[in-house]
Amino acid sequence: MNYHLAADVGGTWLRAALYREGEITPVRRERTPTRGAGRPEVRLRALLARLRPREGRLLGVGVACPGPLDPETGVVWAAPNIPEWREFPLAAYLSQALGVPVRVDNDANLAALGEWRYGAGRGHHHLLYLTISTGIGAGVIVNDRLLHGARGLAAELGHITVAPDGPVCSCGKRGHLEAVASGTAIARTAAEALARGENSSLAELPHAPTAADVAAAARAGDALARRIFAEAGAHLGRALAGFLHIFNPEVVILGGGVVQAGEVLLRPLEETMRAEVMSPAYLENLTLTPAALGDDAGLVGAVAKVRSFDSM
Amino acid sequence: MNYHLAADVGGTWLRAALYREGEITPVRRERTPTRGAGRPEVRLRALLARLRPREGRLLGVGVACPGPLDPETGVVWAAPNIPEWREFPLAAYLSQALGVPVRVDNDANLAALGEWRYGAGRGHHHLLYLTISTGIGAGVIVNDRLLHGARGLAAELGHITVAPDGPVCSCGKRGHLEAVASGTAIARTAAEALARGENSSLAELPHAPTAADVAAAARAGDALARRIFAEAGAHLGRALAGFLHIFNPEVVILGGGVVQAGEVLLRPLEETMRAEVMSPAYLENLTLTPAALGDDAGLVGAVAKVRSFDSM
Numbered sequence: 001m002n003y004h005l006a007a008d009v010g011g012t013w014l015r016a017a018l019y020r021e022g023e024i025t026p027v028r029r030e031r032t033p034t035r036g037a038g039r040p041e042v043r044l045r046a047l048l049a050r051l052r053p054r055e056g057r058l059l060g061v062g063v064a065c066p067g068p069l070d071p072e073t074g075v076v077w078a079a080p081n082i083p084e085w086r087e088f089p090l091a092a093y094l095s096q097a098l099g100v101p102v103r104v105d106n107d108a109n110l111a112a113l114g115e116w117r118y119g120a121g122r123g124h125h126h127l128l129y130l131t132i133s134t135g136i137g138a139g140v141i142v143n144d145r146l147l148h149g150a151r152g153l154a155a156e157l158g159h160i161t162v163a164p165d166g167p168v169c170s171c172g173k174r175g176h177l178e179a180v181a182s183g184t185a186i187a188r189t190a191a192e193a194l195a196r197g198e199n200s201s202l203a204e205l206p207h208a209p210t211a212a213d214v215a216a217a218a219r220a221g222d223a224l225a226r227r228i229f230a231e232a233g234a235h236l237g238r239a240l241a242g243f244l245h246i247f248n249p250e251v252v253i254l255g256g257g258v259v260q261a262g263e264v265l266l267r268p269l270e271e272t273m274r275a276e277v278m279s280p281a282y283l284e285n286l287t288l289t290p291a292a293l294g295d296d297a298g299l300v301g302a303v304a305k306v307r308s309f310d311s312m
Numbered sequence: 313m314n315y316h317l318a319a320d321v322g323g324t325w326l327r328a329a330l331y332r333e334g335e336i337t338p339v340r341r342e343r344t345p346t347r348g349a350g351r352p353e354v355r356l357r358a359l360l361a362r363l364r365p366r367e368g369r370l371l372g373v374g375v376a377c378p379g380p381l382d383p384e385t386g387v388v389w390a391a392p393n394i395p396e397w398r399e400f401p402l403a404a405y406l407s408q409a410l411g412v413p414v415r416v417d418n419d420a421n422l423a424a425l426g427e428w429r430y431g432a433g434r435g436h437h438h439l440l441y442l443t444i445s446t447g448i449g450a451g452v453i454v455n456d457r458l459l460h461g462a463r464g465l466a467a468e469l470g471h472i473t474v475a476p477d478g479p480v481c482s483c484g485k486r487g488h489l490e491a492v493a494s495g496t497a498i499a500r501t502a503a504e505a506l507a508r509g510e511n512s513s514l515a516e517l518p519h520a521p522t523a524a525d526v527a528a529a530a531r532a533g534d535a536l537a538r539r540i541f542a543e544a545g546a547h548l549g550r551a552l553a554g555f556l557h558i559f560n561p562e563v564v565i566l567g568g569g570v571v572q573a574g575e576v577l578l579r580p581l582e583e584t585m586r587a588e589v590m591s592p593a594y595l596e597n598l599t600l601t602p603a604a605l606g607d608d609a610g611l612v613g614a615v616a617k618v619r620s621f622d623s624m
Contacts, residue, residue: 149560
């Protein structure tokens with residue numbers, strides 16, 4: 001029996017899973033806190049070593065990692081939340097330690113790849129994947145290949161300016177989509193409204209509202225919370241219309257925790273996208289769909305990446 | 313000797329040229345008004361027939377055409393300025409008339425392809441081409457292939473929202489890049505400023521200022537004209553920063569008449585692009601360059617397209 005290992009590097013957890021060749025349900029899985037005794041890459045190596053199959057053959061390892069990195073060489077330029085990794089040759093380190101080929105790619109790229117190969121994007125050639133959570137990540141499939149650009153830095157769809165005078169983004173620039181429509185932005189907008197004394201059930205919470213709190217209040221009919229989601233949805237819908245003009249995809253896949261808010265986000269998003277697209281031709285045969293792989297998209301994408309070693 | 317024919321369909325002129333295999337300097341060229349006796353496709357067919365080589369072998373014809381079309385089948389959905397072409401099978405019509413394969417693609421896509429194969433983008437794998445004239449057209453090369461999307465409608469980079477409350481675009485939607493930074497937008501902004509009574513040398517013109525008039529005034533130091541170009545350049549630079557985040561190209565090529573304005577446009581454009589990009593990594597090894605092929609980019613791209621019949 002042949003196997004692949006996949007890992008997903010997060011700011012809080014290092015997750016890994018062992019897969020039989022051709023399968024996407026893991027044989028076993030395990031996680032360990034990212035922070036703890038030892039450097040993160042040593043903890044990751046140990047995690048992968050524990051999951052390694054005791055019999056059969058390990059063909060390779062795929063790793064989903066946040067932040068700018070070189071998907072060709074597996075060098076991580078700068079991983080958010082992992083300050084130890086600056087120009088760190090993660091693929092080479094793990095490959096030497098484990099004795100098998102290791103492929104590393106951006107986590108949102110790999111979630112897109114996972115959805116394309118095994119999830120909501122199967123059978124399509126042109127795909128957009130957006131994950132809306134703390135930030136806004138994205139991955140794009142063009143002509144059955146991940147869009148990486150010259151140095152692996154492409155597909156950062158959360159970092160286009162949608163409100164030139166808007167709030168500053170996590171990246172330091174002003175008015176990006178991520179700065180007005182991420183979970184962080186939704187929570188910040190709610191906190192600002194409460195600080196201005198706006199009337200809302202959110203004022204009764206014993207803590208500053210999270211995006212999930214705002215979503216629950218919106219679903220329960222709270223006017224402020226509904227307005228905040230309507231505005232975030234409109235920003236996302238207008239940006240998506242632009243992405244349709246740029247990529248003309250067959251399928252747009254939405255993942256991430258904020259999408260769990262449901263209709264209070266998705267209705268204004270879809271209405272605005274349809275209203276702002278410049279020709280109905282972009283909407284013909286377009287599928288707008290939630291992600292199918294959930295939290296495992298990164299792991300499944302990492303497996304897809306190492307399985308398609310030669311083609312991606 | 314083997315030959316290719318290329319044609320460029322414009323609202324005013326139908327242009328065509330005959331090329332020897334492997335060359336980009338035409339053997340002969342000719343143009344005829346788009347409007348005149350007979351339907352445009354009949355006039356185009358006659359123009360191509362006149363240029364057809366009298367000896368040697370014609371291998372194929374490439375046609376650059378405005379507007380949404382299917383680059384696989386050569387069906388034109390709707391050509392601006394040519395109302396006769398609605399779902400018109402231009403490639404099939406010309407192929408039957410001339411007895412050779414005919415390839416049709418969007419004029420901005422083919423200009424990008426021409427610059428990539430024979431012009432300012434040679435040797436690169438990831439390229440953005442923007443042409444700033446009456447409107448803003450674009451073409452994108454990703455992994456050595458034109459970005460077409462599912463139905464050939466991709467790469468419309470002029471149609472992203474950059475000013476949500478801005479003026480209405482030629483496409484009917486609000487606040488697109490084309491609506492604030494095209495030649496049409498520059499002329500309109502100048503006319504509006506003059507109508508408000510703003511002080512400018514442009515007020516002395518005997519006609520409403522064109523974008524070329526505004527460029528000449530800006531180069532001569534006129535404050536209003538300089539401000540209009542600075543604002544257009546800032547819009548373009550901010551949008552370009554977003555396109556760098558989306559595509560991470562190695563080269564950005566700027567074509568079109570408005571770029572002839574020179575430093576009054578290019579300086580604010582480049583300054584804003586550099587200021588708004590979220591990581592210097594996007595600028596490393598990035599070339600920002602004027603187009604090399606000028607008015608012939610569409611013709612040369614059409615030749616490149618028919619020469620690379622199988623790969624594009």
